[in-house]
Amino acid sequence: xxxxxxxxxxxxxxxxxxxxxxxxxxxxxxxxxxxxxxxxxxxxxxxxxxxxxxxxxxxxxxxxxxxxxxxxxxxxxxxxxxxxxxxxxxxxxxxxxxxxxxxxxxxxxxxxxxxxxxxxxxxxxxxxxxxxxxxxxxxxxxxxxxxxxxxxxxxxxxxxxxxxxxxxxxxxxxxxxxxxxxxxxxxxxxxxxxxxxxxxxxxxxxxxxxxxxxxxxxxxxxxxxxxxxxxxxxxxxxxxxxxxxxxxxxxxxxxxxxxxxxxxxxxxxxxxxxxxxxxxxxxxxxxxxxxxxxxxxxxxxxxxxxxxxxxxxxxxxxxxxxxxxxxxxxxxxxxxxxxxxxxxxxxxxxxxxxxxxxxxxxxxxxxxxxxxxxxxxxxxxxxxxxxxxxxxxxxxxxxxxxxxxxxxxxxxxxxxxxxxxxxxxxxxxxxxxxxxxxxxxxxxxxxxxxxxxxxxxxxxxxxxxxxxxxxxxxxxxxxxxxxxxxxxxxxxxxxxxxxxxxxxxxxxxxxxxxxxxxxxxxxxxxxxxxxxxxxxxxxxxxxxxxxxxxxxxxxxxxxxxxxxx
Numbered sequence: 001x002x003x004x005x006x007x008x009x010x011x012x013x014x015x016x017x018x019x020x021x022x023x024x025x026x027x028x029x030x031x032x033x034x035x036x037x038x039x040x041x042x043x044x045x046x047x048x049x050x051x052x053x054x055x056x057x058x059x060x061x062x063x064x065x066x067x068x069x070x071x072x073x074x075x076x077x078x079x080x081x082x083x084x085x086x087x088x089x090x091x092x093x094x095x096x097x098x099x100x101x102x103x104x105x106x107x108x109x110x111x112x113x114x115x116x117x118x119x120x121x122x123x124x125x126x127x128x129x130x131x132x133x134x135x136x137x138x139x140x141x142x143x144x145x146x147x148x149x150x151x152x153x154x155x156x157x158x159x160x161x162x163x164x165x166x167x168x169x170x171x172x173x174x175x176x177x178x179x180x181x182x183x184x185x186x187x188x189x190x191x192x193x194x195x196x197x198x199x200x201x202x203x204x205x206x207x208x209x210x211x212x213x214x215x216x217x218x219x220x221x222x223x224x225x226x227x228x229x230x231x232x233x234x235x236x237x238x239x240x241x242x243x244x245x246x247x248x249x250x251x252x253x254x255x256x257x258x259x260x261x262x263x264x265x266x267x268x269x270x271x272x273x274x275x276x277x278x279x280x281x282x283x284x285x286x287x288x289x290x291x292x293x294x295x296x297x298x299x300x301x302x303x304x305x306x307x308x309x310x311x312x313x314x315x316x317x318x319x320x321x322x323x324x325x326x327x328x329x330x331x332x333x334x335x336x337x338x339x340x341x342x343x344x345x346x347x348x349x350x351x352x353x354x355x356x357x358x359x360x361x362x363x364x365x366x367x368x369x370x371x372x373x374x375x376x377x378x379x380x381x382x383x384x385x386x387x388x389x390x391x392x393x394x395x396x397x398x399x400x401x402x403x404x405x406x407x408x409x410x411x412x413x414x415x416x417x418x419x420x421x422x423x424x425x426x427x428x429x430x431x432x433x434x435x436x437x438x439x440x441x442x443x444x445x446x447x448x449x450x451x452x453x454x455x456x457x458x459x460x461x462x463x464x465x466x467x468x469x470x471x472x473x474x475x476x477x478x479x480x481x482x483x484x485x486x487x488x489x490x491x492x493x494x495x496x497x498x499x500x501x502x503x504x505x506x507x508x509x510x511x512x513x514x515x516x517x518x519x520x521x522x523x524x525x526x527x528x529x530x531x532x533x534x535x536x537x538x539x540x541x542x543x544x545x546x547x548x549x550x551x552x553x554x555x556x557x558x559x560x561x562x563x564x565x
Contacts (some may be wrong), residue, residue: 001172006134006165010098011035013141013174014042019069021045021060021433023053027073031100031165045433045462047426048454050077054084055423055452056430058093059413063386063434065214067094067148074101075113078120081157083420085124088155091235091416092212094148095155098141101130103162117159126154130161135169146177152299153212181213182298184315184323192270192294192311193327199268199292201342202228205251207280208235208416209273209298210317216409218321219272220244225328227340228270229262231255233280234391234399234414236273242405245337245347249401252280253556256400258353262346263288269307270294273317276306277417282556296320354402361403364518367545370397370471373521374404377441377469380525385439386431388413388424388466392445393477393549400550404443411438422451425468429455432464439532440466446495447476453501456508456537465532468539469525470501473546481549485557505539516543 004012010032014022022044026033036044047053050072057068072078078099088095102111121128127147131140137160144156196202206219210232216239223230223246230240231251240247249259263269269291274280284306287293295302295309296317303312313320337343361375374397387406389398391414398404399414406412413431415423428442449470459466480493505512511531515524521542528538 001170003168004171005168006131006137006160007032008035009134009137009171009174010141010160010165011039011042012171013138013145014069015039016174016176017067017145021057022069022071023047023057023060023430024071025050025053025073025077027077028100028162031162032071032098045458047458049452050080051084052426052452052455052458054081054088054095054097055426056433057095058084058088058091058423059388059427059430060434061093061095062211062413063410063431067096067145068430070095070097072097072099073113074099074117075115078117079115082120082124085121085155085157087416087418087420087423089124089126090418091208092153093155094153096144096148096158097155098144098158098160100165101159101161105163121157124155125157126152128157128159130159131164133169134164134167135171137164138172138174142174142177150177150180181316181319182314184296184313184320186323188311188313189320189323189327192313192324193331195268195292195294195311196226196270196324196328197331201266202226202268202270203231203263203266204228204270204272205231205233205274206236206239206272207233207274210236210239211410213273213298213317215272215318215321216240218318218325222321222325225325225334226332227335227337227343229346231259231263233274234412235416237414238406238408238410238412241407241409242401243407245343245350247401248346248350250399252282252286253552254396254399255286255552256353257551258346258350261349266291268292268294270296272296272321273298275302279417281306357402365545366516366518368516368518368521368542369548370394370542370544371403371548372518373469373471373542373544374398374400374443376522376525377443378405378407380522380529381439381441383407384411384437385441386411386413386435388428388431388440388442390421390424390442390444390448391415391419392421392448393481393553394445394471394473394544394546395443395448396550396553398443400552421448425449425452426455428466428468429459429462429464432459432466433462439529442466442468444468444470445477446470446472446474446498446501449501450499453504456505456510456539459537460509463535465535465537467528467532467537470539470541471544472501472541473544474498475546477546480546482557484547501539501541509536511536511538512541513539514541514543
């Protein structure tokens with residue numbers, strides 16, 4: 001045991017957890033930040049808005065596989081964390097936020113920034129707690145990191161009042177918690193294997209839990225062993241390289257015709273670490289009625305929440321897939337794609353579709369088609385590029401394989417079911433800090449970009465050269481498209497006054513370019529990539545066709561909203 005104050009104990013825990021980055025901004029600098037001054041192993045990242053700190057910590061956690069840490073001062077500062085925590089909660093992202101509060105001797109007296117912080121965070125966290133005594137800080141910090149990482153991961157909020165943080169005590173030694181994994185029920189594993197071997201047209205869907213478990217290698221091995229085509233959710237993207245013969249793109253609103261065909265014909269659907277949410281399942285309509293269903297999820301709460309499984313396995317994706325591989329290996333002989341007629345047909349269909357997409361994107365028209373930008377983006381940035389994407393009508397094109405391809409495992413950071421605007425804009429910086437050796441590109445609409453473009457100088461300050469590809473339709477594209485199909489009743493969706501993004505980029509010491517001609521798309525992206533290699537963040541502002549949208553997006557309106565396009 002050693003004597004220290006509560007905030008020193010917080011930093012001691014962060015050091016022993018080997019935390020590298022502390023995303024946030026200080027209020028009272030004596031709380032945590034003064035203690036960080038003597039902990040050079042931890043680099044504080046000064047953000048321009050508290051919510052940005054959450055989003056950067058989320059991307060950092062996703063790319064690094066570690067727990068992200070963020071911070072804000074009491075009251076409105078902490079309140080600004082809530083939207084990010086809402087997104088982190090629904091994407092099961094491991095975060096810890098050890099934040100201060102007023103001295104409790106003034107509780108109830110209308111002290112400066114007094115408010116119900118715990119009440120704000122309880123609905124959007126895995127655990128929210130107030131530390132009652134200085135000597136309890138190590139216990140609460142250990143519990144926070146344990147809960148954030150284990151079981152279904154998620155964000156944790158700790159409130160540390162000033163009297164606790166500044167109070168001194170003999171502190172128990174901080175011991176980092178272990179990462180605990182859970183296997184699936186052996187009986188259910190056997191039942192799943194029997195079902196797989198009886199099926200003729202199985203399809204697997206990899207959700208975000210596959211990535212959180214670090215099960216990318218096992219997913220590919222499992223798919224190859226039996227010849228199972230793999231689709232992903234946006235958060236599961238990167239669990240299989242999209243150039244793999246068995247990769248067929250994403251699910252739900254993000255399906256292209258290859259995925260649509262394969263999924264609609266399947267006789268067995270296997271989901272791994274996915275909640276099968278509304279957008280990812282087209283309101284739960286994309287499982288063929290007669291298809292059997294195997295559901296694998298770490299959280300028993302999610303089992304049978306939507307589709308009722310024939311076989312349910314509650315367990316860690318990595319361990320469950322390993323058990324399935326072991327059980328299948330003794331009963332099947334692995335075949336090459338050439339030895340499996342279904343997979344040969346799939347590979348041929350993908351090649352034909354690839355040619356179709358290539359020809360489609362070769363037609364240079366004005367205004368620029370977003371799909372052309374996505375195709376060139378894959379070609380120019382290539383392998384080892386982390387894609388951070390928003391979820392507006394135009395940036396949807398970045399979800400559609402093979403318009404954009406995630407070529408390396410784990411190289412994707414997408415929003416979850418809450419689709420917080422600006423998440424990827426700020427998050428791209430956290431992704432770059434997590435993987436400085438990789439390229440990072442963010443695809444964003446002009447609406448989402450304006451929410452968090454304030455973080456451009458943060459990227460410069462902390463040497464995080466990323467490229468923001470702004471798909472500019474001078475409006476909020478998704479709601480405006482809705483207005484169009486409802487009779488062109490437009491209101492409050494057009495930006496008739498908008499910043500010059502290229503000039504704003506230059507004002508923030510970034511590279512900026514405005515692009516209106518199709519022939520300039522490739523050169524602009526190459527210049528941005530070159531600037532990134534020189535350590536300079538880049539913004540490329542593409543003026544795009546506001547009404548060109550993917551077929552899956554149109555299907556969304558037809559099926560989920562009952563509107564004919």
